[in-house]
Each structure stands twice: as C-alpha cells, then as structure tokens.
Amino acid sequence: MVITPDGNPKGILPTEKLYTSKPELENWIIEKFRQPKDKFSDFEYDGLKFPSSDIEILANYNHESNKMDIKVFVRNMKLDEEKYKTIAWIYLDNILGEFNSIKKIRFVDFFHLNEGETAKNSISILELRNQMDKDIYNIK
Template sequence: MKHGVKLIVMGILSLFGSKASASVEADFWKWFQKNEDMIFNFERDTENTFDKLSAALSKVDPELTFEFSPIRENGKREFVISAGGIKNSFSSVELLFNSAPEMKKWIIIKFRPRRSPLNDLNFGGVSIKSEDVYYNLYKDEDKLGIVLFFDNYNEKEHTTYGNLGYLFLDEALGEYDVETKLGFVEFHNKTSEYFDGAKPIKNLSKQVDEYYGN
C-alpha cells in the first residue's frame, strides 16, 4: 500500500514539474507579447529595452542571449534566441523556440545563424574585417579542430581575439554547428608556422559541410 502511495505521489510531482517547466517559457512569451511595441521599436530606448529583455530571458535560463535584425521589407524583424555558445543551454533555446506563439511582426530563429556575406566585427576596441581572417582545419577524433589566424593576434589580447574568433565562427557556421561539429579551437597570428595552406574564412562553411556530408 505504501509503495502504491509513493508511486502516485511521484506521478503528481512529475506532472507538476513538467507544468512548472513549461510555464517558464509560456511566461516569457506572454511578457514578450505584452511588451511587443517596446521590443520591436527598441531603438527608442535601446539600453532600457535590452536590460528588460535580458532580465526576462534570464528567468528561462541565465545563459540565454538574443539578437535582432533590422526591420525587413515585409515589416518583420528576426528575433534570434542564442545560448551564447554554451552547449548546456541548447535545450533551453529549443524549448523556448518550440513554445513561441505565432506573431505577425516576428520571425523567431533558434541559435545564431550563418551569415552571408560575413560581417566585419569589432570587439574590445579591436576591429577585424572578415576578409582578413583565415583558418586551417585538422582532424580531432570525430570532429574537426580549427585554428583561426589574425594579422595582429598576440597573447596579451588573447581574450579579445578569442571572443572575436568565436563570433566569426558563429558568422561562418552558425552557433549550433560551432558547438557540435568543431573540436579544439585555437587562435594564432598569421606569422604562425601553421599558417601554411590557410584559407579565407568565407570558405569554412563549404568545407565543413562537405566533411560532414550535408
């Protein structure tokens, strides 16, 4: 009898646990729709809007971040839900994306997508053109390891170039493929002994897709 009661209680907890989990995503989208005008026209008060949106997303998962597109010709904006490159938060992105309601003004995208052409980037006071970034690929068990080469890379600014490197990889491959298809990632100056045979980063997506057969 006690065993039966235990099973019933566990079942009830399971049901309430799933509802609680689902409500986190539902609550976000309710907040999003309630504040749709503010979010869609974020340029009116960018800092305040982004702070509020970040706070709302953090209730779903503290690692989640976002990107917006300009308003397209069809009058819509893209709203990109990103895990910030944190693989453990990919499931949070999937859950939030799958629970998104239909909205006339929005195209919801999960994970930072590939960009074509690649954008030039600026981070930490360092500006780099995409055409100046090169790479070499190496076998890394069942994945591909990559070395990115920059003109002015140096160890003192490793963190800055590292952030730029991952942003360029997201631009070239998309956030999901960076985390699931790449193994080791290193950053070198173009004076590196490994630079021989390096290719411009615009070629990276084609080479990775050919390797994985998609």
C-alpha cells in the first residue's frame, strides 16, 4: 500500500504523520510516496501514445535551496500544451519519485521541441534522477 498526497505539496506532512503511525500488518508492505521507477514504459494518456524519449531535460542544481531547477523540453507540445505538460509531470513523478518531484524541484519551465530536434546538452529524466541523487543526496 502506498500512502500518497497525490502530488499535493500540502499533503507531505499528513503523509509523513500517517506513515509514522501506521500499524505493522503481516504480509503488507506500506510505503510513503510513490517510489521512483527505473523503468516506466511508454504509456498512453488520453488517446496519446508518448515515449519518455520525447522529453528532454536541462537541469541546474541550486546549492542554496538544495533543489533542482529544470527546463523540460517536450516534443510536439504545441499540439496540446496542457496534455503534454500533464504527460511530462506523470513521467517526472514516476521516474523521480513523488517526493522528489514535489520537494526537490524548485523551478520547472516547459518548452516545445519540434520533431527531429534535440535540446543542446539535454539529459533524460532517468539521468536527471541520477544527477539529483548525486547533487542533493550525495549518492555517487
């Protein structure tokens, strides 16, 4: 079972309190926040099949806040900006993990990326998670 604030920053503290007070139940695994996934396969959202490779990231670690500032480039976003931003957030939440996407990203800006183009020096969302582990959590 996963105790989640469903992406709402105001739900972090209640999630922590509920998790801390959870009972020990035999044969149950109880986690707080949706956990990061190494593999989150391409999925379909509202009739749109969208691979994670259509999202490119430029990231900058902010030492003062101990958080990341990211620019998210989404291929063909102009076709339906809100739908594509939602898909990008779903990927961020699943690959980075819910806690990281809520608490460890300071700033996000979205940009359209044309078919066949790439953002210079961009990384994948999984590479972003690895960079966050290194910069924020000091994991080598």
